[in-house]
Amino acid sequence: MSAPDMITTQVIGNALLGIAEEMGVALRRSAYSTNIKERSDCSTAVFDHAGRLIAQAEHMPIHMGSMAGLIAHLVGADLGLTDGDVFITNDPYAGGGTHLPDITVAAPVFRDGELIGFVADIAHHSDVGGRVPGSNSGDCGSIFEEGLRIPLVRLVTAGRLSTDVLSFVTLNSRLPEERGGDIRAQLAACHIGRTRLLELHDRYGAATLREATGALLDHASRRLRAAVAAVPDGEYAFTDHLDPDEPGGAPVPVAATVTVAGERIAVDFTGTGPQSALGINVVRSALEATVCYAVKAVLDPEIPANGGFFDGIAITAPEGCLVNPRPPAPVAGRTDCCQRVADAVLGALAKALPERVPAGSHSSVTYFTLAGEQGGDFWVYPEVVAGGMGARPDRDGLDAVQVHITNSSNLPIEALELEYPLRVNAYELITDSGGAGRFRGGLGIRREIQALDSGAEFSSHADRQQVPPWGLCGGLPGDPGAFVVHVRDGKGERLRSGRASGIHLEPGEAVRIEAPGSGGHGDPLERDPGAVAADVADGRVSPAAALDQYGVVLTAAGLVDVAGTAAERTRRNATT
Template sequence: MTTSDVDQVTVQVIGNAMLSVAEEMGAVLRRASYSTNIKERVDCSTALFDAHGQLVAQAEHIPIHMGSMKGLVQSLLDDKDTRQLCPGDVYITNDPYTGGGTHLPDITMAAPVFHEGALVGFSANIAHHSDVGGHVPGSNSGDSTSIFQEGLRIPAVRFMIGGAVNEEVLAFVTLNSRLPEERRGDLLAQLAAVHTGGRRFSELHAKYGSTVIDTASGQLLDYARRRLEVAVAAIPDGTYRASDWLDSDVPGQEPIRIQTAVTVSGSEISIDFDGTGRQADVAINVVRSALEATVYYALKAALDPEIPANGGFFDAVRIDAPFGSIVNPRPPAAVAARTDACQRVADVLLAALAVAVPGRVPAGSHSSITYVTFAGPDDEFFVYPEVIAGGAGARSDRDGLDAVQVHVTNSSNLPIEALEIEYPLRVDTYELITDSGGAGCYRGGLGVRRDIRVLSRRADFSAHADRQTFPPLGLAGGEDGTTGAFVLRPGTDRQERLPGGRVSGISLRAGDVVRIESPGSGGYGDPRRRPAELVAHDVAQGRVSPASARERYGVVLLPDGSPDVDATARLREE
């Protein structure tokens, strides 16, 4: 059958049906899981692949997972004769260096899908598990120096054989986790999700026929590629460069530079990271799958957000990264906190594209994962992981968003009620940080302050974050946002700001408080062009202080909070 034999209405119906299957898989995974990290924070993704390993539909969950599942599917096709793939078999892996996700807590699961005895595709998902071993609870320390410190490495193995769970593999994984029952529950939830996807995908093949499904999938993949090529062709030919810095990987060392050159020639685009700094000594290194996912996200976001969520445009992008650099490390480099560097990769790509497509790229966002873990003592053991949101950069026509995730992460906030029911912790403060958004004609989004008090007799605190030294950048005359911080026991005579953003094993006692402050974001345009009425409204809402209104925006307020028009005009003229 040729591509012309399937009409475009049918192609779109099939495409939306496959996306609906991926979304249903995600709902099953969230509802069946045990850990708050999956069921509440939604740190997971689901997808369908065709029989050739092409991503044909991915639910809109976590951008860093874009392409991450492809590694396992491709390794199954590369390492096995398709006759070795059998109905009822399900595979898992988590090793970033051998085709499994981007760090060890992300366990990928994939099941071959069959129709009338023939392999027609794969149902896959990936989920961030709260603990897979390693030297700190949560398996996500920012200061590990080797992947062997970060947890259990799982090669591609069969988790289910002929429809029966491989209890030996399950026991091997649970034995290496500090939360074995939670791991068992989450893995079985992933299993339910791949079974749901496989069953629905097979039903689509039964309804339309495999030839029609394959043809429609091919058209959808081609369409995604053409969309990217059209978007690239609209950019003037040339090379667009940008660079930024990560905070020092180890206190006292020089910070690491992320540099990119985006080259456009007609409808072709290539990304070169030559000039990017050395491989990090700690866990902020980025393996190839994570780098690719970040590049795909940035191009889709800046050039054409409506590109279908499939792998059709992946091969249309050339990516070069020097081996031994932070964006292409030598094994066994540590990678647990790779998203900190991925966020900076997204920043420099968007900064380069801001020149190519002016007005379509926002100012710098908080671009930090700000990941924290609280773990309890052995007799009442718990692991609470959380990613704290921050400010999103202002755009050319509107203010930035407050307290959101940006770029490669899209996980949800864990509601305070769920946190306090699940863990022996209490949230004393949860608020936006006044003046954390960069001043501009359009104001940057605000960061978050969250104070968490330990209620158990003791707990260990680990964290990794960035943008605690280098602030999010303003754009087109807008000012920079604020940096983040971790502070122990704030407001007491034992207050201590933790040096750097990557710590592990900080011992806490009952009553101790950890303050987490996420970065704000950059403003867009000259602050003195922001209407005085909007500045007054920001002050009334606590987003901007009266002092900042005067000093940064040139707005003088009357006692009732309204702007003094004459005094503001004089100050702005000065």
């Protein structure tokens, strides 16, 4: 049968994307935990009969590698797939995810005994055991400390739920009822996906569906090759750094060399630091997802995110380095390193396509967990605080957003205070945290949370608390972030590392989370003085920074002193 026409192909492509989106809605609406139902820390996808990704809902870029890795294992393993089977895993070293809290559920889909595709979803669970509540601190020494490792096993066999497997997972969590509810929500999402994929199959037939998905994959591959061909041939290198992984140590390099030759693109991470004793290591699936995100964002954001695109990028990483570790290296805080991988690739591509790449963003998954007991019940509150997006070549960066490989929402204050014995004392933008430039970097966020009743235990992983986000083309770096614990009356203790655990907050004490800002783009002395005055009026820039960093003189009323500003900038330009 000939390939379907372009319109039919696009209709099928959008239908497949609609299936993935509907799965995501079902997962969020039926989940128990705030991390999934409120913060949307989950993703859903559809794969073809050969296990190639053909549609992923617009959720988390980091999850691309997780689900693709699992389906590859399902296709490659001799598991005897049957209709009604559903598989579960979370093992980063066996294609099951990128850290243990991310549990992946996947189901093969059959019609009349023929495999027509797979549906899968992944969700970050609030606790999967381990030595720290939340199973996600950055200071564990091996993956065995981080929680329960679930091998690739059947959770459902021919439509029948294995209560033994489910009980094994829930028993190893501090929140067994919540784990059971969230896993059942994932099963429900797969059921929705299976039903919709069968409906699509029955409408168009197996041959048309296969031809259309093949055409969608080929389209993504061709579009990537065309985008790469438009980049000047060459070798572009950039090295960024993670905060030190030991007290008094040096920043840890993440080096990327992007090579473009005709329609081919390759990314080599030779020069990246060795795997760490802390949980900042990145398994291969997470590395691939991050690189694909960064390349797509710069070269052509509209390329469909499917296997045809992912297969077109060659990635090299020496075994035993930070981005290709040997087990049992810990990986809980892998997203901080993934963010630095994205920054390194973007920094390299900025040398080839400077008009398309922003300055350094906050690029930290500023994650923390507060946990404790209330009325005999354990509770765990996980959160990721947004920061600044780097200034772009033609406009300011965005304030208070997630960037790169994560896309989770914040937990609204109302839901937080309803669910947990906590109070939010402050939630605000941090003045001056965005780097100065012709275009200003976006601002970070300050969030202060107070423990009530019996207190709380704090753990975390984060980065950019010592190495700040970089500026471009003369723009200044943004401010780094910080964790401040034992806060009372505005005063507290700043942690020396963003990777911590076992810190107890007494009732009435608070923790203050300050997410990094971002870098500026271009010479600050070229910024429109009116824009600086507006930033001061909005509280984004202080009057002192307006003068010190931008050379803008303001009147007592906050208006631009035009003559004074011109004289100040002339003086500064003459001395540089």
